[in-house]
Amino acid sequence: MKIELRDIEMRFGARTVFSNLNRTVEPGTHLVLTGPNGSGKSTLLKVMGGLLTPTRGEVHWEASTNRSEVRKRLGYVGPDLTLYDDLTVAENLEFFHAFEDAPAASATQHLEALGLHDRRDSRYGSLSTGLKQRTKLAFALLKNPALLLLDERSLGLDPQGRKLIPWLMALEPNRTVVLATNDPSEFELGKENLELG
Amino acid sequence: MNWAKHAWRVLLKDMRTELRGRTALGTLILFAVVSITAVSYSLGGFGLTTAVQAALLWIVLFFAAMAGLARSFVAERETGTDLALRLSAPGSAVYLGKFLLNLLLLFILDILVIILFQILLPLGTLNWTLFMLGLGLGSVALASSSTLIAAIVAQTNIRGALFTVLAFPVLLPALIAGIAASRKALDSTPLAEATGELQLLVSYAGIMITVALMLFDYVWEE
Structure with a gap:
């Protein structure tokens, strides 16, 4: 999915997080957002996914500004997203996948790769933080999204789990992936970088 | 008929989480038991008129509903599951699924009351x-109306207080018609003489469900 940021400004009260931001992200690009804490990486990630409206400027997704359309093709993992504690891993994925009109079996197709195959019947609320994040990654892949947004701050993965990020980014070559991170070892994952702050 | 299938999925998911957590049902039942028991003990041997009985019945239903029905959306917001739901499910299906869950809870409450x-x-x-x-x-x-109002107040920071304050004026016509219909029923009035109240309730519910389905996508996506 192609994303065009046109003269984007984001303010929270009197504080301007970023302004005059112009950038075109071509389809299939892997973009890594870097910058110190508070520089607006997570905010920009949500603006790019149509989850936040910028104070000024426009975001175009393949020449459209329709946010509800982009959400249908969006995979997102961020700190403000969680799944149902009272449902199992498989129940969560099957519930969200049911809206896609795709074969039910494909809901859990990534569980093995994400190291969750033996936890599919565990309640989401009983999982450790790292396993919850892996379940959220499986959720983000449910729609086979054209745009995948990953907020590293929320991932909380162990060293083994961190190896999943390159795997995720390489899973679908035409998918646009945007990763917000503070970890210098992940700066090289992107074909493009954007430093904020 | 995709919207009906999607609404059914939301309802099944909510029933499953409600059965495992029992947050809304527990609140509704506890409120009904405590309030009716307290009223019964305080009134003791006094005989109540049918008008007072009808009003008491609907006061209990209204406040029990206020205590429990907002949970369907507020819990999604507080736990952070609303974003996952927003990214996956169409707004109209979410409204209908939550409406059906609230209706089911109210029917259970009706029987208990x-x-x-x-x-x-x-x-x-x-x-x-x-x-x-x-x-x-x-x-x-x-x-119908409390489901829509719950979705609106779930976006705010003062959810509990705001829900009752917003719901009361919106629900007043339905409450008045409900109290009048119950009073006539307690007076053993024939059905034909209460058609006005019943028609008002049907019209109210029809209008609220139509308005909610038209507006819900805006409430849900912003």
Whole structure:
């Protein structure tokens, strides 16, 4: 999915997080957002996914500004997203996948790769933080999204789990992936970088 | 008929989480038991008029609904599951699924309230058909508007207080019609003489469900 940021400004009260931001992200690009804490990486990630409206400027997704359309093709993992504690891993994925009109079996197709195959019947609320994040990654892949947004701050993965990020980014070559991170070892994952702050 | 399938999935998911957590049902039942028991003990041997009985019945239903029905959306917001749901499910399906869950909870509450009233504040001879119709249609009206209002207040920081404050004026026509229908039923009035109240409840619920389906995508996506 192609994303065009046109003269984007984001303010929270009197504080301007970023302004005059112009950038075109071509389809299939892997973009890594870097910058110190508070520089607006997570905010920009949500603006790019149509989850936040910028104070000024426009975001175009393949020449459209329709946010509800982009959400249908969006995979997102961020700190403000969680799944149902009272449902199992498989129940969560099957519930969200049911809206896609795709074969039910494909809901859990990534569980093995994400190291969750033996936890599919565990309640989401009983999982450790790292396993919850892996379940959220499986959720983000449910729609086979054209745009995948990953907020590293929320991932909380162990060293083994961190190896999943390159795997995720390489899973679908035409998918646009945007990763917000503070970890210098992940700066090289992107074909493009954007430093904020 | 995709919207119906999607609404059914939301309802099944909510029923499953409700059965495992019992947050809304527990609140509704506890409120009904405590309030009817307290009223029964404070009134003691005083005989209640049918007008007071009808008003008491709907006061209990209204406040129990206010205590429990907002949970369907507020819990999604507080736990952070609303974003996952927003990214996956169409707004109209979410509204219908939550509406059906709230309606189911209200029907359970209705049955419990009738049993408690019969034990603690006996209803005497009444027109059961009219009584059940009034209660059933009133519950549909209550669920239709409180589901929409719950979705709006879930976006704010003062959810609990705001829900009742916003819901009361919106629900007032349905409450007045519900109380009038219940009073006539307790007076053993024939069904034909209460068609005005029942028509008002049907119209109210119809308008609220239509308005909610038209507006819900805006409430849900912003």
